[in-house]
Amino acid sequence: GQQVQQSPASLVLQEGENAELQCNFSSTATQLQWFYQSPGGSLVSLLSNPSGTKHTGRLTSTTVTKERRSSLHISSSQTTDSGTYLCAIEMNYNQGKLIFGQGTKLSIKP
Amino acid sequence: NAGVIQTPRHKVTGKGQEATLWCEPISGHSAVFWYRQTIVQGLEFLTYFRNQAPIDDSGMPKERFSAQMPNQSHSTLKIQSTQPQDSAVYLCASSSWDWGGYEQYFGPGTRLTVL
Numbered sequence: 001g002q003q004v005q006q007s008p009a010s011l012v013l014q015e016g017e018n019a020e021l022q023c024n025f026s027s028t029a030t031q032l033q034w035f036y037q038s039p040g041g042s043l044v045s046l047l048s049n050p051s052g053t054k055h056t057g058r059l060t061s062t063t064v065t066k067e068r069r070s071s072l073h074i075s076s077s078q079t080t081d082s083g084t085y086l087c088a089i090e091m092n093y094n095q096g097k098l099i100f101g102q103g104t105k106l107s108i109k110p
Numbered sequence: 111n112a113g114v115i116q117t118p119r120h121k122v123t124g125k126g127q128e129a130t131l132w133c134e135p136i137s138g139h140s141a142v143f144w145y146r147q148t149i150v151q152g153l154e155f156l157t158y159f160r161n162q163a164p165i166d167d168s169g170m171p172k173e174r175f176s177a178q179m180p181n182q183s184h185s186t187l188k189i190q191s192t193q194p195q196d197s198a199v200y201l202c203a204s205s206s207w208d209w210g211g212y213e214q215y216f217g218p219g220t221r222l223t224v225l
Contacts, residue, residue: 035216096141096165100153
């Protein structure tokens with residue numbers, strides 16, 4: 001089965017609403033990273049958060065390691081937030097490679 | 111800081127031809143990773159180097175794919191006898207590999223189309 005599962009697969013919101021994206025993984029994650037990808041664009045690292053809560057700008061990530069889940073909260077969404085959000089984990093410490101989920105496609109309507 | 115540089119951005123090859131993709135990591139980063147992205151499979155790990163040494167190539171198709179890192183400033187991914195199923199965006203990433211946590215930073219990718 002899929003080692004990293006993201007939900008929802010797609011999300012449509014009105015500008016100004018908050019978005020909540022979920023990431024669940026099947027094994028202990030020693031590293032967890034959230035990425036943003038615009039249509040046809042490259043991957044942009046948003047947050048590295050293997051455990052606990054981290055904030056940057058309008059983004060908040062909370063990772064509960066023992067429950068093997070992470071969330072990304074986007075407050076006061078803007079149309080420019082539209083794109084795909086990807087969660088990726090490293091399963092063993094120092095293994096290096098990231099395993100990606102299939103992503104959540106976020107669409108923010110004006 | 112120019113970020114991770116990948117060239118070419120687009121490459122079109124005929125079936126059976128060779129394709130070489132280039133990656134220049136962020137200066138000072140000691141780890142370089144290669145991934146492949148397709149609509150069907152999503153993002154898949156291919157291989158990575160640390161301090162120029164190959165560490166893990168578990169994601170590489172064995173027969174036609176090879177990767178090298180001859181110096182700390184560039185890595186290449188070579189695909190021999192390209193097939194239509196090799197069409198994908200090939201992404202290179204680098205990280206500083208600090209103990210206690212690190213982040214991978216991605217380049218813009220090379221879109222390979224095999225006709």
